[in-house]
Amino acid sequence: MIKITVNGVTYEREAEPRLLLADFLRHELGLTGTHVGCEQGVCGACTVILNGDSVRSCLCFAVQADGGEIETVEGLGTVENLDPLQQAFQEHHALQCGFCTPGMLMTGVDLLRKYPLATDQEIREGLSGNLCRCTGYEHIVSAIRSVVENGR
Amino acid sequence: MKPPAFEYLAPATLEEAVAALGGEDAKILAGGQSLVPMLNFRLLAPSLLVDITRIPGLDYIEDWDGGLRIGALTRHHTLETSPLVRERFPVLHAAMAHVAHLAIRNRGTIGGSLCHGDPAAELPGLALLLDAQLRTTQRTIPATDFFEGTLATALAEDEILTEILLPALPPGTGWGFEEFARRSGDFALTAVAATIGAEVRIVAIGANEKPIRLAKAEGLFSDQSSIDAVAAAAQDEVSPDSDLHASADYRRHLVGVLARRALKSAWEGAS
Numbered sequence: 001m002i003k004i005t006v007n008g009v010t011y012e013r014e015a016e017p018r019l020l021l022a023d024f025l026r027h028e029l030g031l032t033g034t035h036v037g038c039e040q041g042v043c044g045a046c047t048v049i050l051n052g053d054s055v056r057s058c059l060c061f062a063v064q065a066d067g068g069e070i071e072t073v074e075g076l077g078t079v080e081n082l083d084p085l086q087q088a089f090q091e092h093h094a095l096q097c098g099f100c101t102p103g104m105l106m107t108g109v110d111l112l113r114k115y116p117l118a119t120d121q122e123i124r125e126g127l128s129g130n131l132c133r134c135t136g137y138e139h140i141v142s143a144i145r146s147v148v149e150n151g152r
Numbered sequence: 153m154k155p156p157a158f159e160y161l162a163p164a165t166l167e168e169a170v171a172a173l174g175g176e177d178a179k180i181l182a183g184g185q186s187l188v189p190m191l192n193f194r195l196l197a198p199s200l201l202v203d204i205t206r207i208p209g210l211d212y213i214e215d216w217d218g219g220l221r222i223g224a225l226t227r228h229h230t231l232e233t234s235p236l237v238r239e240r241f242p243v244l245h246a247a248m249a250h251v252a253h254l255a256i257r258n259r260g261t262i263g264g265s266l267c268h269g270d271p272a273a274e275l276p277g278l279a280l281l282l283d284a285q286l287r288t289t290q291r292t293i294p295a296t297d298f299f300e301g302t303l304a305t306a307l308a309e310d311e312i313l314t315e316i317l318l319p320a321l322p323p324g325t326g327w328g329f330e331e332f333a334r335r336s337g338d339f340a341l342t343a344v345a346a347t348i349g350a351e352v353r354i355v356a357i358g359a360n361e362k363p364i365r366l367a368k369a370e371g372l373f374s375d376q377s378s379i380d381a382v383a384a385a386a387q388d389e390v391s392p393d394s395d396l397h398a399s400a401d402y403r404r405h406l407v408g409v410l411a412r413r414a415l416k417s418a419w420e421g422a423s
Protein backbone atom coordinates (compact mmCIF):
# COMPACT_ATOMS: atom_id res chain seq x y z
CA MET A 1 0.00 0.00 0.00
CA ILE A 2 1.37 3.43 -0.92
CA LYS A 3 0.16 6.88 0.09
CA ILE A 4 0.48 9.77 -2.34
CA THR A 5 -0.99 13.25 -2.16
CA VAL A 6 -2.01 14.63 -5.54
CA ASN A 7 -3.17 18.24 -5.84
CA GLY A 8 -3.94 18.27 -2.12
CA VAL A 9 -5.94 15.02 -2.03
CA THR A 10 -4.33 12.02 -0.34
CA TYR A 11 -4.79 8.61 -1.94
CA GLU A 12 -3.88 5.16 -0.59
CA ARG A 13 -3.62 2.45 -3.19
CA GLU A 14 -1.97 -0.87 -3.89
CA ALA A 15 0.77 -0.50 -6.50
CA GLU A 16 2.98 -3.23 -7.91
CA PRO A 17 6.63 -2.10 -8.01
CA ARG A 18 6.83 -1.79 -11.77
CA LEU A 19 3.84 0.59 -12.03
CA LEU A 20 5.10 3.90 -13.43
CA LEU A 21 3.97 7.04 -11.66
CA ALA A 22 2.39 8.22 -14.93
CA ASP A 23 0.26 5.09 -15.12
CA PHE A 24 -0.58 5.30 -11.42
CA LEU A 25 -1.95 8.81 -11.95
CA ARG A 26 -3.87 7.91 -15.09
CA HIS A 27 -5.10 4.38 -14.41
CA GLU A 28 -5.38 4.18 -10.63
CA LEU A 29 -6.48 7.75 -9.92
CA GLY A 30 -8.17 8.58 -13.23
CA LEU A 31 -6.11 11.76 -13.58
CA THR A 32 -5.65 11.61 -17.33
CA GLY A 33 -4.43 15.19 -17.66
CA THR A 34 -0.88 13.83 -17.44
CA HIS A 35 -0.05 12.50 -20.89
CA VAL A 36 2.22 9.58 -21.74
CA GLY A 37 4.26 9.95 -24.90
CA CYS A 38 7.59 8.16 -25.30
CA GLU A 39 7.95 6.24 -22.00
CA GLN A 40 11.70 6.80 -22.14
CA GLY A 41 12.15 10.27 -20.71
CA VAL A 42 12.65 12.07 -24.00
CA CYS A 43 9.38 13.85 -24.83
CA GLY A 44 8.44 15.48 -21.52
CA ALA A 45 4.67 15.04 -21.97
CA CYS A 46 4.34 13.22 -18.63
CA THR A 47 6.11 15.89 -16.56
CA VAL A 48 4.55 16.41 -13.12
CA ILE A 49 5.84 18.07 -9.96
CA LEU A 50 6.94 15.74 -7.15
CA ASN A 51 7.83 17.30 -3.81
CA GLY A 52 8.39 20.65 -5.49
CA ASP A 53 10.49 19.45 -8.44
CA SER A 54 9.42 18.72 -12.00
CA VAL A 55 9.99 15.06 -12.85
CA ARG A 56 9.27 12.68 -15.69
CA SER A 57 6.47 10.48 -14.34
CA CYS A 58 7.46 7.79 -16.87
CA LEU A 59 10.92 7.57 -15.26
CA CYS A 60 9.65 7.19 -11.71
CA PHE A 61 7.86 4.27 -10.14
CA ALA A 62 4.77 5.01 -8.06
CA VAL A 63 6.41 3.27 -5.10
CA GLN A 64 9.26 5.81 -5.23
CA ALA A 65 6.72 8.59 -4.72
CA ASP A 66 5.29 6.92 -1.59
CA GLY A 67 4.69 9.63 1.02
CA GLY A 68 5.21 12.35 -1.58
CA GLU A 69 3.19 15.31 -2.80
CA ILE A 70 2.42 15.65 -6.47
CA GLU A 71 1.09 18.51 -8.55
CA THR A 72 -0.42 17.70 -11.92
CA VAL A 73 -2.05 19.84 -14.59
CA GLU A 74 -5.42 19.17 -12.94
CA GLY A 75 -4.19 21.18 -9.95
CA LEU A 76 -3.32 24.30 -11.92
CA GLY A 77 -6.65 25.89 -12.79
CA THR A 78 -10.14 25.13 -14.04
CA VAL A 79 -11.77 25.88 -17.37
CA GLU A 80 -13.65 28.79 -15.73
CA ASN A 81 -10.63 29.97 -13.76
CA LEU A 82 -7.39 29.32 -15.59
CA ASP A 83 -4.01 29.57 -13.89
CA PRO A 84 -2.05 32.62 -15.20
CA LEU A 85 0.29 30.30 -17.13
CA GLN A 86 -2.66 28.48 -18.72
CA GLN A 87 -4.23 31.87 -19.52
CA ALA A 88 -0.98 32.94 -21.18
CA PHE A 89 -0.87 29.71 -23.21
CA GLN A 90 -4.38 30.47 -24.46
CA GLU A 91 -3.64 34.12 -25.26
CA HIS A 92 -0.37 33.36 -27.05
CA HIS A 93 -1.70 30.37 -28.98
CA ALA A 94 0.89 28.16 -27.27
CA LEU A 95 -0.90 24.93 -28.10
CA GLN A 96 -2.61 23.29 -31.01
CA CYS A 97 -3.27 19.58 -30.53
CA GLY A 98 -2.57 19.85 -26.79
CA PHE A 99 -0.71 16.57 -26.36
CA CYS A 100 2.47 18.15 -25.02
CA THR A 101 0.65 20.90 -23.12
CA PRO A 102 0.35 19.33 -19.64
CA GLY A 103 4.10 18.64 -19.68
CA MET A 104 4.88 22.11 -21.03
CA LEU A 105 2.75 23.70 -18.31
CA MET A 106 4.24 21.72 -15.42
CA THR A 107 7.77 22.31 -16.76
CA GLY A 108 6.88 26.00 -17.08
CA VAL A 109 5.67 26.08 -13.47
CA ASP A 110 9.00 24.64 -12.25
CA LEU A 111 11.06 26.97 -14.48
CA LEU A 112 9.11 30.01 -13.24
CA ARG A 113 9.71 28.97 -9.63
CA LYS A 114 13.43 28.21 -10.00
CA TYR A 115 15.01 30.42 -12.63
CA PRO A 116 15.00 34.16 -13.34
CA LEU A 117 14.22 33.45 -17.04
CA ALA A 118 15.72 36.81 -17.93
CA THR A 119 16.29 35.85 -21.56
CA ASP A 120 14.39 33.84 -24.16
CA GLN A 121 17.50 31.68 -24.44
CA GLU A 122 17.02 30.64 -20.81
CA ILE A 123 13.35 29.79 -21.46
CA ARG A 124 14.30 27.80 -24.56
CA GLU A 125 16.94 25.83 -22.68
CA GLY A 126 14.41 25.19 -19.92
CA LEU A 127 11.91 23.82 -22.43
CA SER A 128 14.48 21.82 -24.39
CA GLY A 129 13.38 18.57 -22.75
CA ASN A 130 9.78 18.92 -23.94
CA LEU A 131 8.83 18.12 -27.50
CA CYS A 132 6.00 19.92 -29.36
CA ARG A 133 5.18 19.00 -32.95
CA CYS A 134 2.58 21.73 -33.59
CA THR A 135 3.68 25.15 -32.45
CA GLY A 136 7.33 25.43 -33.36
CA TYR A 137 7.84 26.49 -29.71
CA GLU A 138 7.80 30.23 -30.50
CA HIS A 139 4.38 30.80 -28.93
CA ILE A 140 5.18 28.67 -25.89
CA VAL A 141 8.25 30.82 -25.25
CA SER A 142 6.09 33.96 -25.66
CA ALA A 143 3.52 32.64 -23.19
CA ILE A 144 6.13 31.98 -20.52
CA ARG A 145 7.84 35.30 -21.27
CA SER A 146 4.52 37.11 -20.68
CA VAL A 147 4.09 35.44 -17.28
CA VAL A 148 7.65 36.47 -16.34
CA GLU A 149 6.91 40.06 -17.37
CA ASN A 150 3.49 40.29 -15.73
CA GLY A 151 4.70 38.94 -12.38
CA ARG A 152 4.56 35.29 -11.45
CA MET B 153 6.98 -0.07 -23.24
CA LYS B 154 6.31 -0.96 -19.64
CA PRO B 155 9.10 -2.31 -17.47
CA PRO B 156 9.28 -6.03 -16.67
CA ALA B 157 8.15 -7.17 -13.21
CA PHE B 158 10.65 -6.98 -10.35
CA GLU B 159 10.72 -7.04 -6.58
CA TYR B 160 11.31 -3.70 -4.88
CA LEU B 161 13.12 -2.96 -1.66
CA ALA B 162 13.77 0.45 -0.09
CA PRO B 163 16.20 -0.23 2.77
CA ALA B 164 16.88 2.36 5.47
CA THR B 165 20.61 1.61 5.85
CA LEU B 166 23.60 0.89 3.62
CA GLU B 167 24.17 -2.42 5.42
CA GLU B 168 20.68 -3.63 4.50
CA ALA B 169 21.16 -2.44 0.93
CA VAL B 170 24.48 -4.27 0.56
CA ALA B 171 22.94 -7.43 2.03
CA ALA B 172 20.03 -7.21 -0.44
CA LEU B 173 22.44 -6.89 -3.37
CA GLY B 174 24.30 -10.02 -2.40
CA GLY B 175 22.03 -12.83 -3.43
CA GLU B 176 19.83 -11.96 -6.36
CA ASP B 177 20.14 -10.48 -9.80
CA ALA B 178 19.67 -7.05 -8.28
CA LYS B 179 20.18 -3.48 -9.51
CA ILE B 180 20.59 -0.34 -7.46
CA LEU B 181 17.94 2.32 -8.06
CA ALA B 182 18.95 5.89 -7.23
CA GLY B 183 17.53 8.74 -9.35
CA GLY B 184 16.51 6.21 -11.99
CA GLN B 185 17.03 8.54 -14.94
CA SER B 186 19.19 6.04 -16.82
CA LEU B 187 17.99 2.80 -15.25
CA VAL B 188 14.24 3.32 -15.75
CA PRO B 189 14.49 4.00 -19.51
CA MET B 190 16.56 0.81 -19.83
CA LEU B 191 13.86 -1.08 -17.91
CA ASN B 192 11.12 0.48 -20.04
CA PHE B 193 12.99 -0.66 -23.15
CA ARG B 194 13.39 -4.07 -21.49
CA LEU B 195 17.13 -3.93 -22.05
CA LEU B 196 17.38 -5.06 -18.44
CA ALA B 197 15.22 -7.39 -16.39
CA PRO B 198 16.60 -7.53 -12.84
CA SER B 199 14.70 -9.60 -10.32
CA LEU B 200 15.17 -6.98 -7.59
CA LEU B 201 15.54 -3.21 -7.46
CA VAL B 202 17.18 -1.83 -4.33
CA ASP B 203 16.06 1.78 -3.96
CA ILE B 204 18.82 3.50 -1.97
CA THR B 205 17.20 6.94 -1.95
CA ARG B 206 15.54 6.33 1.43
CA ILE B 207 18.94 5.87 3.09
CA PRO B 208 19.66 9.06 5.03
CA GLY B 209 22.94 10.97 4.98
CA LEU B 210 24.03 10.49 1.36
CA ASP B 211 22.92 13.87 0.01
CA TYR B 212 25.37 16.66 0.86
CA ILE B 213 28.07 18.95 -0.52
CA GLU B 214 30.68 19.79 2.13
CA ASP B 215 34.16 21.21 2.51
CA TRP B 216 36.98 18.67 2.20
CA ASP B 217 40.27 20.37 2.93
CA GLY B 218 39.54 23.12 0.44
CA GLY B 219 38.02 20.66 -2.02
CA LEU B 220 34.60 19.06 -1.71
CA ARG B 221 33.06 15.84 -0.51
CA ILE B 222 29.80 15.11 -2.23
CA GLY B 223 27.24 12.52 -1.15
CA ALA B 224 26.46 9.99 -3.88
CA LEU B 225 22.73 10.76 -3.73
CA THR B 226 23.22 14.48 -4.40
CA ARG B 227 20.91 15.42 -7.26
CA HIS B 228 22.19 17.11 -10.41
CA HIS B 229 20.09 20.22 -9.75
CA THR B 230 21.71 20.56 -6.31
CA LEU B 231 25.17 20.42 -7.91
CA GLU B 232 24.09 22.85 -10.62
CA THR B 233 22.95 25.44 -8.07
CA SER B 234 25.52 24.86 -5.30
CA PRO B 235 27.52 28.03 -4.43
CA LEU B 236 30.36 25.80 -3.14
CA VAL B 237 30.61 23.96 -6.46
CA ARG B 238 30.51 27.24 -8.39
CA GLU B 239 33.25 28.76 -6.21
CA ARG B 240 35.66 25.81 -5.96
CA PHE B 241 35.03 23.89 -9.18
CA PRO B 242 33.65 26.35 -11.73
CA VAL B 243 34.41 23.80 -14.46
CA LEU B 244 31.97 21.38 -12.81
CA HIS B 245 29.41 24.16 -12.44
CA ALA B 246 29.76 24.94 -16.16
CA ALA B 247 29.43 21.28 -17.12
CA MET B 248 26.24 20.84 -15.06
CA ALA B 249 24.40 23.24 -17.38
CA HIS B 250 24.84 20.59 -20.10
CA VAL B 251 23.51 17.68 -18.03
CA ALA B 252 20.12 16.72 -19.47
CA HIS B 253 16.99 18.76 -18.80
CA LEU B 254 15.61 20.23 -15.57
CA ALA B 255 13.17 17.37 -14.89
CA ILE B 256 16.02 14.89 -15.29
CA ARG B 257 18.42 16.99 -13.20
CA ASN B 258 15.80 17.12 -10.45
CA ARG B 259 15.93 13.32 -10.11
CA GLY B 260 19.32 12.16 -11.37
CA THR B 261 22.17 11.79 -8.88
CA ILE B 262 25.94 12.21 -9.19
CA GLY B 263 26.49 8.69 -7.89
CA GLY B 264 24.01 7.26 -10.36
CA SER B 265 25.64 8.99 -13.32
CA LEU B 266 29.13 7.79 -12.30
CA CYS B 267 27.99 4.19 -11.72
CA HIS B 268 26.01 4.10 -14.96
CA GLY B 269 29.22 5.02 -16.78
CA ASP B 270 27.81 6.39 -20.00
CA PRO B 271 30.82 7.43 -22.13
CA ALA B 272 29.00 10.56 -23.34
CA ALA B 273 27.91 11.73 -19.88
CA GLU B 274 29.55 14.78 -18.37
CA LEU B 275 30.07 13.67 -14.76
CA PRO B 276 32.37 10.66 -15.41
CA GLY B 277 34.58 12.93 -17.52
CA LEU B 278 34.62 15.60 -14.84
CA ALA B 279 35.49 13.00 -12.18
CA LEU B 280 38.51 12.07 -14.30
CA LEU B 281 39.48 15.70 -14.94
CA LEU B 282 39.25 16.62 -11.25
CA ASP B 283 41.07 13.50 -10.04
CA ALA B 284 38.08 12.41 -7.96
CA GLN B 285 38.34 9.67 -5.37
CA LEU B 286 35.22 7.51 -5.28
CA ARG B 287 34.43 6.10 -1.87
CA THR B 288 32.30 2.96 -1.76
CA THR B 289 31.00 0.60 0.89
CA GLN B 290 34.23 -1.39 0.44
CA ARG B 291 37.10 0.91 -0.56
CA THR B 292 38.16 4.13 -2.24
CA ILE B 293 38.70 3.99 -6.00
CA PRO B 294 40.51 6.71 -7.98
CA ALA B 295 38.43 7.92 -10.93
CA THR B 296 41.24 6.77 -13.26
CA ASP B 297 40.55 3.15 -12.22
CA PHE B 298 36.77 3.43 -11.88
CA PHE B 299 35.60 3.60 -15.49
CA GLU B 300 36.30 0.42 -17.41
CA GLY B 301 34.25 0.82 -20.58
CA THR B 302 30.81 1.60 -21.93
CA LEU B 303 28.40 1.25 -18.98
CA ALA B 304 31.09 -0.69 -17.11
CA THR B 305 32.80 0.30 -13.87
CA ALA B 306 35.10 -1.29 -11.29
CA LEU B 307 32.23 -1.71 -8.82
CA ALA B 308 31.44 -5.18 -7.51
CA GLU B 309 27.82 -6.42 -7.63
CA ASP B 310 27.29 -5.73 -3.95
CA GLU B 311 29.30 -2.52 -3.72
CA ILE B 312 27.64 0.88 -3.39
CA LEU B 313 29.24 4.23 -4.22
CA THR B 314 28.70 6.51 -1.23
CA GLU B 315 30.84 9.60 -1.65
CA ILE B 316 32.79 11.56 -4.25
CA LEU B 317 35.92 13.35 -3.02
CA LEU B 318 37.21 16.23 -5.12
CA PRO B 319 40.68 17.47 -4.10
CA ALA B 320 41.13 21.26 -4.13
CA LEU B 321 42.40 22.74 -7.38
CA PRO B 322 45.67 24.68 -7.01
CA PRO B 323 45.00 28.43 -6.79
CA GLY B 324 45.01 30.15 -10.16
CA THR B 325 43.92 27.07 -12.11
CA GLY B 326 42.22 28.03 -15.36
CA TRP B 327 39.54 25.85 -16.87
CA GLY B 328 37.48 25.28 -19.98
CA PHE B 329 34.48 23.10 -20.74
CA GLU B 330 33.15 22.81 -24.28
CA GLU B 331 30.40 20.52 -25.44
CA PHE B 332 28.56 20.02 -28.68
CA ALA B 333 25.08 18.49 -28.72
CA ARG B 334 22.28 18.74 -31.26
CA ARG B 335 19.83 20.07 -28.70
CA SER B 336 20.46 21.69 -25.32
CA GLY B 337 20.51 18.95 -22.69
CA ASP B 338 20.98 16.02 -25.07
CA PHE B 339 23.93 13.69 -24.71
CA ALA B 340 27.14 15.22 -26.02
CA LEU B 341 28.25 14.30 -29.51
CA THR B 342 31.56 15.01 -27.82
CA ALA B 343 32.82 17.33 -25.10
CA VAL B 344 36.26 18.40 -23.95
CA ALA B 345 37.20 19.62 -20.48
CA ALA B 346 40.56 21.11 -19.59
CA THR B 347 42.39 22.66 -16.66
CA ILE B 348 45.67 24.57 -16.74
CA GLY B 349 47.38 25.07 -13.39
CA ALA B 350 50.20 23.19 -11.73
CA GLU B 351 49.66 20.70 -14.56
CA VAL B 352 47.65 20.56 -17.76
CA ARG B 353 44.76 18.10 -17.88
CA ILE B 354 42.59 17.42 -20.89
CA VAL B 355 39.65 15.00 -20.90
CA ALA B 356 37.58 13.94 -23.90
CA ILE B 357 33.97 12.85 -23.33
CA GLY B 358 31.93 10.78 -25.77
CA ALA B 359 34.94 10.09 -27.98
CA ASN B 360 35.95 6.61 -26.73
CA GLU B 361 34.25 3.74 -24.91
CA LYS B 362 34.84 5.73 -21.73
CA PRO B 363 36.01 9.26 -20.88
CA ILE B 364 39.77 9.52 -21.34
CA ARG B 365 42.62 11.81 -20.43
CA LEU B 366 44.56 12.87 -23.47
CA ALA B 367 48.05 12.36 -22.09
CA LYS B 368 49.93 12.82 -25.37
CA ALA B 369 48.18 16.10 -26.10
CA GLU B 370 48.77 17.26 -22.52
CA GLY B 371 52.49 16.58 -22.94
CA LEU B 372 52.72 18.92 -25.93
CA PHE B 373 51.32 21.92 -24.07
CA SER B 374 53.76 24.73 -23.29
CA ASP B 375 51.87 28.01 -23.55
CA GLN B 376 49.23 29.75 -25.66
CA SER B 377 51.28 29.26 -28.85
CA SER B 378 51.07 25.47 -28.46
CA ILE B 379 47.26 25.29 -28.35
CA ASP B 380 46.77 24.50 -32.05
CA ALA B 381 49.30 21.68 -31.94
CA VAL B 382 47.79 20.31 -28.72
CA ALA B 383 44.29 20.38 -30.23
CA ALA B 384 45.55 18.54 -33.32
CA ALA B 385 47.14 15.91 -31.09
CA ALA B 386 43.92 15.61 -29.09
CA GLN B 387 42.02 14.88 -32.27
CA ASP B 388 44.49 12.10 -33.15
CA GLU B 389 44.36 10.60 -29.70
CA VAL B 390 40.63 9.74 -29.58
CA SER B 391 38.85 6.84 -31.29
CA PRO B 392 35.16 7.71 -31.51
CA ASP B 393 32.43 5.51 -32.99
CA SER B 394 29.94 6.37 -35.70
CA ASP B 395 26.25 6.23 -34.87
CA LEU B 396 23.06 7.77 -36.21
CA HIS B 397 23.88 11.09 -34.55
CA ALA B 398 27.35 11.64 -36.01
CA SER B 399 30.15 9.91 -37.85
CA ALA B 400 33.43 9.01 -36.21
CA ASP B 401 35.24 11.54 -38.44
CA TYR B 402 32.90 14.31 -37.42
CA ARG B 403 33.34 13.50 -33.73
CA ARG B 404 37.11 13.44 -34.14
CA HIS B 405 37.01 16.83 -35.83
CA LEU B 406 34.82 18.16 -33.01
CA VAL B 407 37.33 17.00 -30.38
CA GLY B 408 39.99 19.16 -32.06
CA VAL B 409 37.72 22.21 -32.25
CA LEU B 410 36.42 21.82 -28.69
CA ALA B 411 39.92 21.14 -27.30
CA ARG B 412 41.19 24.36 -28.87
CA ARG B 413 38.33 26.36 -27.33
CA ALA B 414 38.59 24.68 -23.92
CA LEU B 415 42.37 25.23 -23.77
CA LYS B 416 42.01 28.86 -24.84
CA SER B 417 39.51 29.48 -21.98
CA ALA B 418 41.72 27.60 -19.53
CA TRP B 419 44.82 29.55 -20.58
CA GLU B 420 43.03 32.89 -20.31
CA GLY B 421 41.59 31.98 -16.91
CA ALA B 422 44.87 30.71 -15.45
CA SER B 423 47.06 33.01 -13.39
